[in-house]
Amino acid sequence: MNIIYLLIGCSVLLALIFLAAFFWAQRSGQHDDLYTPSIRILLDDENEPVNKK
Amino acid sequence: MAETHTLVNTLCYHCGDECQTTAYQKDDRQFCCQGCQSVYTILSGAGMCSYYHYNDHPGTTRTRVDKRFDYLSNPEVMAELLDYADERQQAITLYIPHIHCSSCLWLLEQLNRFNPGIHYSRVDFLKKQLIVRYDAGKFTLQQLVELLNDIGYEPLISLQDIIKKQNKASKGNLVQKIAVAGFCFGNVMLLSFPEYFGLSAFEQSFKYFFGWLNVLFSLPVVFYSGRGYFVSAWYNLKNKVLNIDFPLALGIAVLFLRTVVEVATNSGAGFADTLCGLVFFLLVGKFVQQKTYHHISFERDYRSFFPVAVQVIAEGREKALPLSAIQTGHRIVIRHNEIIPADAILLKGEALIDFSFVTGEAVPVNKTLGEIIYAGGRQTGEAIELEVVKAVSQSYLTQLWNNEVFTRKQDNRMKTFSDRVSKYFTIVLIAVAMISLAAWLPFDYRRGIDAFTAVLIVACPCALALSTPFTMAAALSIFDRNLFYLKNTAVVEQLARIDTLVMDKTGTITTGSKSIELNGTLGPKHRRLIYSACANSIHPLSRMICQYFGYPEKGNVTDYCEIAGEGIRATVDGHRLLVGSSKLIFGQSQGEHLTTRVHLMIDGQYLGYFGFNHQYREGLKQVAELADSYTLYLLSGDQDQERGELLAYFLDNEHLFFAQSPQQKLDRIETLQQQGRQVMMLGDGLNDSGALMQSELGVAVTDDVNNFSPGSDAILDGRSFAKIPAFLRFSKDAVNIIHCSFLISLTYNLVGLSYAVSGNLSPLVAAVLMPLSTATIISFTTLATHFMAKRRNLL
Numbered sequence: 001m002n003i004i005y006l007l008i009g010c011s012v013l014l015a016l017i018f019l020a021a022f023f024w025a026q027r028s029g030q031h032d033d034l035y036t037p038s039i040r041i042l043l044d045d046e047n048e049p050v051n052k053k
Numbered sequence: 054m055a056e057t058h059t060l061v062n063t064l065c066y067h068c069g070d071e072c073q074t075t076a077y078q079k080d081d082r083q084f085c086c087q088g089c090q091s092v093y094t095i096l097s098g099a100g101m102c103s104y105y106h107y108n109d110h111p112g113t114t115r116t117r118v119d120k121r122f123d124y125l126s127n128p129e130v131m132a133e134l135l136d137y138a139d140e141r142q143q144a145i146t147l148y149i150p151h152i153h154c155s156s157c158l159w160l161l162e163q164l165n166r167f168n169p170g171i172h173y174s175r176v177d178f179l180k181k182q183l184i185v186r187y188d189a190g191k192f193t194l195q196q197l198v199e200l201l202n203d204i205g206y207e208p209l210i211s212l213q214d215i216i217k218k219q220n221k222a223s224k225g226n227l228v229q230k231i232a233v234a235g236f237c238f239g240n241v242m243l244l245s246f247p248e249y250f251g252l253s254a255f256e257q258s259f260k261y262f263f264g265w266l267n268v269l270f271s272l273p274v275v276f277y278s279g280r281g282y283f284v285s286a287w288y289n290l291k292n293k294v295l296n297i298d299f300p301l302a303l304g305i306a307v308l309f310l311r312t313v314v315e316v317a318t319n320s321g322a323g324f325a326d327t328l329c330g331l332v333f334f335l336l337v338g339k340f341v342q343q344k345t346y347h348h349i350s351f352e353r354d355y356r357s358f359f360p361v362a363v364q365v366i367a368e369g370r371e372k373a374l375p376l377s378a379i380q381t382g383h384r385i386v387i388r389h390n391e392i393i394p395a396d397a398i399l400l401k402g403e404a405l406i407d408f409s410f411v412t413g414e415a416v417p418v419n420k421t422l423g424e425i426i427y428a429g430g431r432q433t434g435e436a437i438e439l440e441v442v443k444a445v446s447q448s449y450l451t452q453l454w455n456n457e458v459f460t461r462k463q464d465n466r467m468k469t470f471s472d473r474v475s476k477y478f479t480i481v482l483i484a485v486a487m488i489s490l491a492a493w494l495p496f497d498y499r500r501g502i503d504a505f506t507a508v509l510i511v512a513c514p515c516a517l518a519l520s521t522p523f524t525m526a527a528a529l530s531i532f533d534r535n536l537f538y539l540k541n542t543a544v545v546e547q548l549a550r551i552d553t554l555v556m557d558k559t560g561t562i563t564t565g566s567k568s569i570e571l572n573g574t575l576g577p578k579h580r581r582l583i584y585s586a587c588a589n590s591i592h593p594l595s596r597m598i599c600q601y602f603g604y605p606e607k608g609n610v611t612d613y614c615e616i617a618g619e620g621i622r623a624t625v626d627g628h629r630l631l632v633g634s635s636k637l638i639f640g641q642s643q644g645e646h647l648t649t650r651v652h653l654m655i656d657g658q659y660l661g662y663f664g665f666n667h668q669y670r671e672g673l674k675q676v677a678e679l680a681d682s683y684t685l686y687l688l689s690g691d692q693d694q695e696r697g698e699l700l701a702y703f704l705d706n707e708h709l710f711f712a713q714s715p716q717q718k719l720d721r722i723e724t725l726q727q728q729g730r731q732v733m734m735l736g737d738g739l740n741d742s743g744a745l746m747q748s749e750l751g752v753a754v755t756d757d758v759n760n761f762s763p764g765s766d767a768i769l770d771g772r773s774f775a776k777i778p779a780f781l782r783f784s785k786d787a788v789n790i791i792h793c794s795f796l797i798s799l800t801y802n803l804v805g806l807s808y809a810v811s812g813n814l815s816p817l818v819a820a821v822l823m824p825l826s827t828a829t830i831i832s833f834t835t836l837a838t839h840f841m842a843k844r845r846n847l848l
Contacts, residue, residue, distance in 0.1 A: 004259065008266070012240060019236045026228055036178040039155045040162070043107065 065089050067205075069110025092205050096160075099167055104160045111156030112205050122202070124362030124373035125195040125210075134194070134210065136184075142172070144186045145194065147208035149201070152181045160204065167200055168192055183208070210361055227343065231336045234278040237270040238329035244270075248322040249817055264316035267325035275309045279332045297475035297518050300482055304513030305332065311506045324510060327819045331515050334827045342522035342542060359394050359445075363387075366438065381441055388436045395428050395441050396448045402437035405596075406430035419596060469543050470791055471521045475514065482512050489810045500812040507814035511805035515823065516798030516830045520791055523831050527838035528787040535847050536770035537780055544766050546791075547750045548784035551733040553725055554679065555744070557718075558689035558699075560737035561754045562676075563667045564771060569597050573653070573661015581605050583653060586623040586630045589613055594651055595621070598632075598663060620651065629656050667695065672775020677702040679778050684730070686710070688718050688744065719743035735769070779845045786841040793837070794830050801826035 025031065063072050065085035077084035080097065084090040092112060096104055104111060124130050137144040151157065157176070161183050164174040170192030175184045183206075185197060201208055244263045252260055279302075286302035289295065305328065312323030362373045364386040371386060376394055379385070384400065387393055393406070404420040408430045420426055426439065428448035445451065486508040493501030525542030532539055539545060556562055575583070585608040587595040612624040620633010631638050631654040638652045638659070652662040679685065686708050687699060693711035703709055710721060722744050725732050734741065734748035737755060742765075745751030751765040754774065769777075805822050808814045842848045 001256070005262070008244075015236060015240060019232060022232050023229060026226075026232075031228065033177045033179070036158065036176055039158050039178060043155065043159050044103075 064110065066105070067093050067110065067112035069112075088205075092203065095167075095203060101160065101163060101166060104156050107156045107159060108154050111154050111160075122195050122198045123364075124375070125198055126193065127362060127373055127375060130362060130375050131194055137186075138189065141189060142186055143189045143194065144184065145197070147183045147185065147198075147201070147210070149181055149183050149206050149208050151206050152176065152178065152183075157206065161206060164200070167204075168196070171197070211359070227336065227340055230278040230281075231333065231340060234274050234329060234333040234336055237274045237278075238326070238333045241267050241270050241326045241329045245322065245326045245816075245820070249820070260322075261316075261319065264319075264322060267323060268313055268316050271309055271312060271325045271328050274329050274332050275305060278336060279305050282335070295476040295479045297471055297478075297514060300475065300479045300512075300514050301335065301518060304509055304515075307506050307509040308513075311510070322816050324816055324819055327510065327816070327823050330820075330824050330827075331513060334824070335515060335518055338519040338522045341526045344526065359392060363394055376445055379441055379445055381444055383441045385439050385441060386436055387432045387439060389432060391432055393426055393428055393430045393432065393439065394448075395445045396443040397426055397428075397439035397441045399424050399426055400438045400440055402435055404437050405433045407433050469521060469546050470788065471517060474795065475517065478514055478517065482509070482514075485512070485806065485810070489812075493812060497812075503814070504810055504812035507809035507812065508806060510819060511809045511814060511822070512802050513823075514798070516801065516826050517795065519827060520794035520798065520830050520834055524787055524791050524794065524834040524838055527835050528783070528842075531783070531838065531842045531847050532780065535776055535780070536773040537776070538768040538770075540766045544750065545784050545787050547766070548733070548781065549788040550731050551683070551750060551781065553684045553686065553730040553732045554676075555686040555688050555722060555725070555732055555734045555748065556676075557734075557736035557741050557744075557754075558687060558691055558695070561735050561741075562670050562673050562687075562774075564670055564756070568666045569601050570664045570666060571601070571661065572664055575653075575660060577605075579653075579655060579660060581608055582625045582628055582630060582655060583632060585610050585625045586613070586621050586632055589615075589621075589623070594663075594665060595632075597665070598651065601663075630654070670771060670774045672777070673702055675775050676777050679781070680704060683781070684708070686721075686725070688713055688721055688734075690714070690718075715741070715743050719747050722747045736765075776847070779847055783842060783845045783847055786845070787838060790834055790837045790841065794834050797833060798826055798830055801829070 063083065064070070065072055066082040067084055067089035070085045072083045072085045075083065077087060077090040079090055079093060082093065084093065089112060096102060125134075132138075135143050135145050149161070152161070158178060161176050162174050164185065165171040168187075168191075170188045170190075171185060172188065173184075173186040176182070177184070183201075187197060198208055198210070244266050247256070247259060247263065282298050282302040282305060285296075285298040289298060308324045308328040308331070312325045312328060315321035315323040359376060362375050363379055364371045365374045365379070366372075366384040366386060374383075379395055385394075385397065399420050399422050401422075404424075404426060406418050406420055406426055408418055408427075418430075425442065428443075428445070428451075486505050489508055490501045490505040493504050522542065525545050528545050529539055529542060532545075539548075580602050584599060584602040584605055587598045588607055589595075589610060608626040610623055610625050612622070614622045616622065616633070616637065619637040620631065622637070623630050623632075631652075633651060635650065635652055638654050650662045650664055653660040677685065680703075685703055687703055688710050690713055691711060693709075696706070696709060696711065699709055700706070710717075713721065718741060722732055722734060726747075726749075731750075732748040733750040733752060734744050735752045735754050736742075736745050737753060745753065745765045750767065752767045752769050753765040754769045754771055756771040801822060805814070805818075808818055839848065
C-alpha cells in the first residue's frame with residue numbers, strides 16, 4: 001500500500017503541470033479575447049489573385 | 054413594344070441604404086453616394102472584394118464630412134496615442150465604432166494589402182478595437198487613419214484617449230486565483246474521500262499523511278486565493294464598516310485554523326475541503342460579477358467630445374495644435390460639424406451653432422460677428438474663424454463639469470441589499486457564536502470551542518455573498534438583450550428603488566430633430582416676403598423656415614416687430630405680414646395640435662401654416678401609464694411650445710418644466726431628492742449630464758449606443774424606450790429573488806447551526822451542507838430570474 005505515496009505524488013505533480021500550463025496561457029494573453037478568433041476561423045483563405053495594375 | 058425597365062438593385066452594394074439616384078454606378082453595381090462608391094473602388098482595386106462575400110452590404114454609409122487628420126502628425130499628439138514606438142516600428146490601438154460584422158473583421162485584418170508598410174493588424178471584436186503595427190519609415194499614423202477613414206472605418210480618437218489614465222492593473226488576476234483554488238479544491242476532495250467513508254485500521258497511517266497534504270493544499274487557497282477577503286475585511290474594519298467580507302474572512306480563518314489544529318493534534322480531519330470549496334465558489338461568484346463587462350465604455354467624460362487638436366492660424370498659415378496648447382488670443386478655425394473647444398469671439402464666416410450639447414435646444418442658432426460663442430457648440434455651417442477668449446480649462450462646459458456632483462465619489466450612493474444586511478448578519482453571527490461558547494464553557498470547554506468555531510464555519514455567508522452576483526448577472530444579461538445597458542450590478546437594485554422619473558425632452562422622449570412641413574400653397578412672391586420677415590428673427594422656428602425657403606433674395610422690411618411667444622408682425626415691400634401663433638393671427642389660442650404651428654397671413658389673407666413635427670418616441674404612452682405608481686416629471690431645455698401635447702402624458706403643469714438650463718436641471722433634481730424622492734433621470738446630451746449625475750440613477754437615452762454622451766449609470770437604446778415599465782418591474786423582481794435566496798440560505802444556515810451549536814458539526818456534514826446550499830442558490834437565482842424575465846416579456 002505504500003505505493004499510494006508515490007501515486008499521489010505523481011498525480012499532484014501532473015495536476016501542477018496543468019496548472020502551470022494554464023498560468024502560462026493566461027499570462028500570454030490567450031484568454032484576452034475569447035470572441036474574435038471564433039469569427040476569424042470562419043473566414044476563408046482566398047485564392048483569387050491580387051489584382052496588380 | 055416598349056420594355057418596362059425597373060431598377061433591380063436599388064440598394065447600395067456597399068452599405069445597403071436605398072439608392073436615391075442612379076448616378077453612382079461601377080461594375081454594374083449601384084451605390085448610394087460617392088463615398089460608398091469610392092470605398093468599393095478602393096477595395097476592388099486592391100482585389101479585396103471578398104469583403105462583400107461574407108455579408109450583404111457590410112459597409113456603413115460614408116459621411117462626406119471633411120475632417121482633417123493633420124493633428125496626427127503632431128509629435129506630441131502621436132506620443133500620447135501610440136502604444137509603442139521606436140525608429141522602425143510603431144504600434145497603436147484604435148477604437149473603431151463601426152466594427153459590426155465579420156466582414157469588418159476580415160477587411161481590417163487585411164490592411165497590409167493596402168499598404169505593405171503595415172505589418173500586423175488585429176481586431177478585438179467585442180471591444181471594437183484595432184491593433185496595428187506598422188513600419189514608421191514607410192507609413193505614418195496620419196496615413197493609417199486616413200486609410201481607415203477611406204474604407205469607411207473612421208477611428209474615434211478623442212481627448213479621452215490622450216489623457217487616459219494608466220489604470221489597467223485594477224483588473225487583477227482573479228482567473229488565476231480561481232485556477233489555484235479549483236486545483237486545490239479538486240485535490241483536497243480526492244484526499245478527503247477516505248475520511249468520508251472511513252479508513253480501516255491498518256490504513257490509519259494514511260490519515261496523517263492525507264491530513265497534512267490537505268493543510269498543504271489549503272495554504273495557497275487561504276494565502277493566495279483568499280487573500281483579497283482578508284485585505285478587504287481589514288480595510289473595512291479600519292474604516293469602521295462591517296461588510297460581507299468580514300464574516301467571510303472570519304469563516305476562512307476559522308476553517309483554516311481548525312483544520313491545522315485538528316491535523317496537528319491528530320484529533321480530526323479538519324475542514325480543508327469545505328475551506329477550498331468555499332473560497333472557490335466565492336471567487337467564481339466574484340468573477341461572474343466582474344464578467345458584466347460591456348462593449349460600451351461608461352467612463353467617458355466631456356473631454357471625449359472635444360476635438361484632440363484645433364487648427365490655429367499663425368502667421369497666415371493653418372497649423373494643428375493640441376487642445377491643451379490653445380491659449381487666449383489664438384485664432385482658430387472651426388469647420389462644419391466641429392465642436393468649439395473654448396469660449397471664443399466670432400471673427401469671420403457665418404456661424405450657425407448647434408448648442409444641443411449645452412442647452413438642449415436642437416435648432417441651430419445664428420451668431421453675428423463679434424459675438425461670444427460658448428464652448429460646446431457645434432458649427433453646422435461653413436468654416437468659421439474665432440478668437441479664443443478663455444482657455445479650455447476655464448470655459449463654460451468645463452465649469453459645468455466641475456460642479457461638485459462630478460467630483461463626488463460615485464460608489465457610496467449605491468448601497469446594495471447585501472451591504473446593508475451583512476452588517477446585522479455579522480453581529481448576529483458573532484453573538485450566536487459567543488452565546489454557544491458561553492453556554493458550553495462551564496460543562497465542557499473543548500465542546501465550547503468546537504461549537505464556537507463550528508458556528509463561524511457553518512454560518513459563513515457564502516450563499517449571502519453569491520446570491521447577489523448570480524441574480525444580478527442573470528438580470529444584467531436580460532437587460533442587455535433588451536438593449537438596456539447597465540453600468541454594474543448595483544444599478545439593478547437602484548432601479549428597483551426608484552419612485553420618480555424625470556425625463557428630458559429633446560432626444561429623450563422625442564426622436565431626432567423636427568421636420569418642417571408647409572400646409573397651404575405659396576407663390577414665389579409670398580415665399581420671398583415671408584423669408585424676408587423671418588430672416589430678421591433668430592427664433593429657432595424662423596431659422597427653420599428660412600432654411601426651408603433656401604435663402605432667396607430679401608425684400609425691404611419696415612415696421613418689423615417680434616412679439617415674444619407669438620410671432621412676427623412686419624411690412625415687407627408694402628405688404629402687411631403676420632407670421633406666428635394662432636393667437637397672433639386669430640386673436641385666440643387654438644386647441645391642442647400634435648404639431649407646433651406657425652401661421653401665415655399676408656394682407657389679411659390667410660395662407661396656411663407651417664407644421665413642425667416632433668415625433669415622440671414609440672412607447673411614451675406606456676411610460677406615461679407608469680403615473681399610477683411613479684411620479685413623472687419633464688425637464689426640458691426647450692421652450693414650452695409643446696406644453697399642450699405633453700400634458701396628455703404628464704399629470705399637470707406642475708410636472709412640466711421648460712427652458713431649464715443645465716444648472717437648473719441639476720438643482721431641480723436636488724430639490725426632488727430633498728423631498729425624499731428616489732430620482733431616475735432620463736436624458737441624452739451633455740446638457741443633462743449634471744442632472745444625470747445628481748440623480749440616483751442616470752439613464753442616457755440614445756439611438757446609437759456608441760455615441761452616447763455623459764457618464765451615466767445606464768444606457769438605453771431608443772428602440773427599447775417602450776420597455777421602461779417592464780424594466781422597472783423586472784428590477785423589482787430581481788430584488789425579490791435576492792431576498793428569497795437569502796431566505797433559502799438562511800434555512801440552510803439554521804439547519805447547520807443546530808448541528809454547530811451542539812458542537813457536533815462533523816466535517817462530512819459541513820462538506821455536504823455548504824456546497825449544497827451554494828448549488829441551490831445558484832440554480833434558484835438563475836432559474837427564477839429567467840422565469841421572471843419571461844413573465845415581463847423581456848425574453
